[in-house]
Amino acid sequence: MELIVASGIGFLTAGGVYLMLRLRAFPVILGLAMLSYAVNVFLFSSGRLAVNMPPVLNPYGDATYTDPLPQALVLTAIVISFGMTAVLVMFALGAFLEAGDDQINMDGQGEELDDPDEEKDDLTETRA
């Protein structure tokens, strides 16, 4: 089970980092979303894994419980990462509507951009 969770975190991190390094806003947002999944699961797993031991107190008998603290922290982290994603989406939308494309790098600074002018105006392109 630990292997499964760890490898899942690894895949999500790798995918998240790769998408985060793309040159357009939308994949970057997706990448950050995946990275937040990875981080949340990572934090959660720091309480170690346990099956059938939810931290809800049981009045009958001596039950054992998994660590509730990482869960509480991750719960708020999930909600906050939603807030962060929403703000990023807003930035991306604003930038796209203002600038006419959703490149994330400054003009002329895009690494290995073939021709910055070629994809200049997505808005007009899609309008047409």
Added chain:
Amino acid sequence: MQSNLLPIIAILPFLGALMPGVMIRAGRNTCATFTAIPTLLALVMLGTLAPAVFRGEVLIAEIEWLPQLGLSARFFLDGLGLLFAGMILGVGLLITLYARFYLSAQDPMGQFFTYLLLFQGAMLGIVLSDNILLLLIFWELTSLSSFLLIGYWKHLPEGRQGARMALAVTGAGGLAMIGGMLILGNVVGSYNLTDILAAGEQIKASEWYLPALILILLGAFTKSAQFPFHFWLPHAMAAPTPVSAYLHSATMVKAGVFLMARMWPALAGTDAWFYIVATTGLITMVMGALIALFKDDLKALLAFSTVSHLGLLTMLLGFGTPFAAIVAVFHIINHLTFKAALFMTAGIIDHEAHTRDIKRLGGLRHLMPITFVIGTVGALSMAGIPLFNGFLSKEMMLDAASETVWNGSDWAVPVLATLGSLLSVAYSLRFIFHVFLGPKRDDYPAKPHDPPFGMWASPALLALMVVAIGAMPWLAGPLVAVAGGAVTGGDMPYYSLKIWHGVNMALFMSIIAITGGAILLAIHRPLDRLWNATPRPEAKTIFDALIAGLVRLTGGIALGLHNGAISRYLAIFVVSTLAIGGVAFWSGDILAPSRELLPVPPVVLAGWVLLVAATVLVVLQHRNRFRALVLIGIIGLMISFGFVYLSAPDLALTQISVETVTIMLLLLALHFLPKETPLESSVALQARDGVIAVAAGLAVAGLAYAFMMRDFSTISDYHLANSKTGGGGTNVVNVILVDFRGYDTYGEIIVLGVAGLAIFALMESLLRGAAGRRLRNSHHYNVDRSRDRHPLMMVVATRAMMPIAVMVGIYLFLRGHNQPGGGFVAGLVISIALLMQYMASGFAWAQRRQRIEYHAMIGWGCVIAGLTGVASWLAGVPFLTSWFGYFEFPPIEEFELASALAFDLGVFLTVLGAVMLMLFSISRLARHAGETVNKEPLEYDPSKAVGRIREGES
């Protein structure tokens, strides 16, 4: 002894600083008066405390702040503090009077006096603080306020550059001193000066003594302009003369000397102290005096003379003998009186003759008789001529120097000290002869005459003190005794303040100095030519080159890393994080695994396969944005399942509802963004990113696996044990959120609320700007792709679902304290229910039925959560301490009411408001893009359609 007056004295100048800026409207005299009042008040209060200090008492006042960390505002007043506080306030008063007449009508006087009082407060703070951390804060404040004062004439480039240089040098020194003080506090185990001074032996024995000493001395040397940091002081002379007289002769530059005197019992007496401090002081004294002799600018001459005298003081303290320390205290008093008088004289000459170039002056004795008398008294005292107070302390200094052995040589220090005195005599006499004596000239830039009384009153008073102490040394006796006693820690050597000590070594040295000085002055003209012909390193050029180099270096690094390509920063960030993690991993040890792997049932394996497949597909297919979004949904769903399986029901609920909202949000956004990501990055770039990504994935997976296989100690046992008894709930996660860590949650909902409001505000400005216009003019977005935007089935289904969904939300909310659920989840569930109405029945239809503004919801949520916390105060317990009780209402079972429920209500409202506001804001884009709004829930009203069909039939 306790004294409540001390903090008041320290705070008075700061309070007073508020006045001048306001009072300048009532005129310049009122402004100056209101500057003088707090100073005078503080001085009177100090006066009432003085008798106790002279009796040998140490006054203490303490305001506790964080006693657990040893942080408190502690003030104390002993002899040394009294001397300095008296100097700061007394000279402050004189300077206020002087500045009233010195500043011209064009200068913003209110600002000047505000800065001056700020500086005065900071300086008083230094000399009165008992806690060294407090002292450090005041220390930095003097740097800042002196920056403002030096750069007071903002239009002068020299002023701005001088201010910057002073701030850079003294600020850097202050930084070093913070380090030194922290070491000292650590060694002693207390940050109180009184404790540190008592622990001198312990400090000197510590292996941290030398680093602490060097760091503290760096602070003191930079502040007191000791070689090689002396160069900022002459450049600070671009300040108005009252500032030069106050900061750069009487007070601020003495702060370093004060600190060395203050720390004397704790740090002095070792070889390291002697060789560092005494040598630096000696070099500074001789070098400063030498440069001063060849300066033509009156203020520059005085500045280098100040450097030289500060060197003298430093040297005396460096000798490490109680006698030398007492001489230093005496010389501090004498230097204050004559140097401040001289600076003010220089200011008067500059003010009246419109030049302070010595080569353009001369013969002022008949034109400005009063100024001539004051200036001559000051200069003769500076030269160390008998019957003036400078002579007394200089004699004693030479006496102390004549007995000092430096590295086995018993002549080095006496000879150099005599040389310093000789040069000092030369430049002092030059001040008299080349400015006041000599033939009257007719080419002064302005016609000089004596200034009004108010302007010469201050220097005259100081000159009077010079003569009084010079002729009757016993006047200064008690002050020297009590301040000197405080420096040496009560260890008083034999000394006597008198003019005639008999024929001794010091007398011969004095005679040599005075004769030699006079000869030097006589041959000044050829010497000056020689001096100007010799190449010398210019400190300002070196400093500027150093700063420019630093700026180039940091600029190069910053621009190299941050070139405007965010993907580059992110790549650098990931790679360096990996590198740091790698270093930590390879350099550390890892324990053997202590846990066993849990079994993997087939369902879980299937979930894992789905997750991994979706992740890989997202990466491969991310150019098609819709597809990527669907795949992201799968990932979120699998993670929720994982949480269910791994005993985290609360997380599963939250994850799945957040997932839903996120996907909706991204879908909405995607409506306005391009649907495809163009292929831009080259194969090489993709490969590079791939390598980085795989490395990051492997590292994180490895880390997660490593710690999951090992046991750990947790603090959660406390939470589990006290959840029911202390927090009144059995769902420990929820109790942690609303009770144990309630303050965190409070902060988090505020962040979420701010995010919601920020999105709203951004959208508002976006729609008002060019983007909004473009949207309104574009017809691209309002294409009705589906031809049925609000399908009948969906409208009916969501309406039927609405009450059920709301009930589920309320249920989750109410049971949250004891079972999985709570405010976060409830808020998300209800917002999903509302969003479904928006989607199914249309924007306007749903909007018309919305009663409460989302902004208000966020606001009320935060207010309710905050008030719940505040209510705890009323019960006399800390913020957010929860309260609960059990009640029985006849038809229902025993029922629990907890204050945590109210807090959770706040969380619920904020989450609901924030989520709705975010999605509402983005959907407003569609309205601006020209999307039509249906007034009815259904666009294609079936009954009308029936009518149309009938019409068609007929």
